[in-house]
Amino acid sequence: MRHPPRSVLAAVAGAVALIGSVTVPVVTASGAAPACSVEYSVTSQWDSGFQGAVKITNNTAAMSSWSLAFDFAGGQKLTQGWNAKWSQSGTTVTAASESYNGSLAAGASVSAGFIASWSGSNAVPTSFKLNGTSCNTAVEPSTTPEPTDPAEDGPPVLRASGNKLVDADGATRRLLGVNRSGGEFMCVQGRGIFDGPVDDASVKAIADWKANTVRIPLNEECWLGLSTIDPAYAGANYINAVKDLVAKVKAHGMTPVVELHWTYGQYTGNSAGCSDVHASCQKPMPDMQYTPSFWASVANTFKNDRTVVFDLFNEPYPDRATSTTTQAWQCWRDGGSCPGIGYEVAGMQDLVDSVRGTGATNLILAGGIAYSNDLSQWLTYRPADPAGNLAAAWHVYNFNTCANESCWNSTLAPVAAQVPLVAGEIGENTCAHGFIDQVMKWFDDRGLSYLGWTWNTWDCSSGPSLISSYDGTPTAFGTGLRDHLRALNG
Known part of the structure; x- marks a missing residue:
């Protein structure tokens, strides 16, 4: 999202000495x-x-x-x-x-x-x-514990039922809250894991806005602990920090959404965010080399806690690389060798399969093309989910193509009529909230979900940023979301 500036084996020639097998033993405990x-x-x-x-x-x-x-x-x-x-x-x-x-x-x-x-x-x-x-x-x-339901005062276990999100009692629920950026970029830049504090007080400040959801962007190289990342911010250290933030979000009764933001794979084509092969910017699609492994690991980490929601990939934009929209949607779902993208792509079906292959039944979100702003063919190309727990994700800013009610009525309404729809990011670069006011009204009228970008203390015109302090002091932009959530949830 918008961040502040900053062959077959060849014959071996020469003498070869057969030395036999050197095997790493399997270490097990009794009965395990x-x-x-x-x-x-x-x-x-x-x-x-x-x-x-x-x-x-x-x-x-x-x-x-x-x-x-x-x-x-x-x-x-x-x-x-x-x-x-x-x-x-x-x-x-x-x-x-x-x-x-x-x-x-x-x-x-x-x-x-x-x-x-x-x-x-x-x-x-x-x-x-x-x-x-x-x-x-x-x-x-x-x-290995069995999947458990949350405590009475914790967030609900959510599932897709028709075009609604419902809890264990069948009551309709909405995801209304904020994004907490940082986990996607700080680690790859060698500056830490999160941008700003993620202590209990800072998480409580989010809850004080009457938010019920926090979306947490992640970086796949940091999660997997690849050698290019500072070990202090990678692997177990990174995973434990994410788990700790998820626990704090839940402790304040809010739903955690873990989301894959930055990924591996070199892309230098149209609208490239960077030329780096590493996960240092938004790529047009996930990569087959690491992303299925990332999601298998994340799913194994949280599959016994069904209150955690999985958002597969932040903002796909294969449409900037392909010649046709059809090619873009095919790439989006099926991956493989996509026109204009030099690395092997992991499609949304690959990622759903990676999650479900672990036995996880958590709610999954899948954003469309054009930086998740285009859902026009989402229903046609939606991946198959054996758990039947899939929702559509959509992002909108005042500068996007689909940023008016006419587009929402023609492209979003048909999707929202069939599956749950979550606006994973809403925002504007005006330092005001007139645009997101329109978005929230459209979504409120239809009982849909939305999350503001972002709970970070950046310049609201380049972020955009909801807060000027981690105690919850809003920017002029953030005031609109804060007051609206408080009016909705009391």
């Missing part, structure tokens, strides 16, 4: 089994290179695609591979499933091989992650 097992083997080695293999065993729910990640510890460099899409970034190696071997049933195994160079040391990797979940580490069955 790891979520996944990886056997790493060096099958042959020569002066400057070696041939390796991995055997992956899935010990949990069936998955429709997989991605294995591990780190070379001895300066090895991947040169080629087979039976997976192999890549290396820094020390991190990723093997992602091919179209023919992505389906991995519970208890099933798949193998893949590679060739890499080495010098000085050919140390064996010590840890592996499959779709973001650590392998070869025992998990006691008794430690």
Whole structure:
């Protein structure tokens, strides 16, 4: 969103010495089994290179695609591979499933091989992650709780019922609140995890506006702990910070929405936000290399708490890269090789499958094209959700194309008649609130949901920003949302 400025194996030439298999053992506790097992083997080695293999065993729910990640510890460099899409970034190696071997049933195994160079040391990797979940580490069955309902004073478990969001009692609910930006950009810029405080007092200030929802943008490289991110702001440190904020949001009775904002993949075409391959700006579509793993990990983290909502991807804009709108919508749903986008795209169906493959049944939001401002063909291309818990997401600012009631009546109303509709971001760059007043009225009249951008102390004309202080002091723009939420919710 708007942020402040700032082949098949080649023959190996030369002498090759077969050295046998070097396998990383599976470590288990008595009566326990790891979520996944990886056997790493060096099958042959020569002066400057070696041939390796991995055997992956899935010990949990069936998955429709997989991605294995591990780190070379001895300066090895991947040169080629087979039976997976192999890549290396820094020390991190990723093997992602091919179209023919992505389906991995519970208890099933798949193998893949590679060739890499080495010098000085050919140390064996010590840890592996499959779709973001650590392998070869025992998990006691008794430690995995069943999905639970919230406490009476906590947020509701939401589900899509027709075109409404309803709670466990079948009562209609609306998501009304704010975005809390920072988790998408601070970590990749090496400046922290969140922008400004996320202590209890700052979260309580959001609740004092009578908000019932907080949307939390995330960065996939930081969540997955890739080697390009400062470890202080990545991996477990990042995940724990997000979990802590989610817990604080819930403690104040508000629904947390975790959302993927910035992703990997180099795009330098029309409307590119940056030329960086890393997750340092908004890309036109998610990437197949890391995004399915991100969502599998997020879903595994929160699948036992169905009060948490998943927003798949902030603002897709494949329409800026493709020649036709049809191509854009096909890319949006199906991913793959999309015209004008140089990396392999993960489509919305891939991401839904990644979430549901973990067993998570949490509510999912999926935004349309044109930075989530165009839902004109959302119903035609909506991904299939086996859990039947999918809602449409939409974003609008005063400078967007679909920013008037005529467009809303023609393109939004048909969607809202069939599925729940959530305006995940509403805002304007005027430092006033006349435009969002119109948006909120249109959504109020139809019982729909909306979230203001953003609960950060930026210049409201470049943010736009709802607050001038984290104690909840509103900007002129934020006054409109605050007063409206208080009028609605008392």
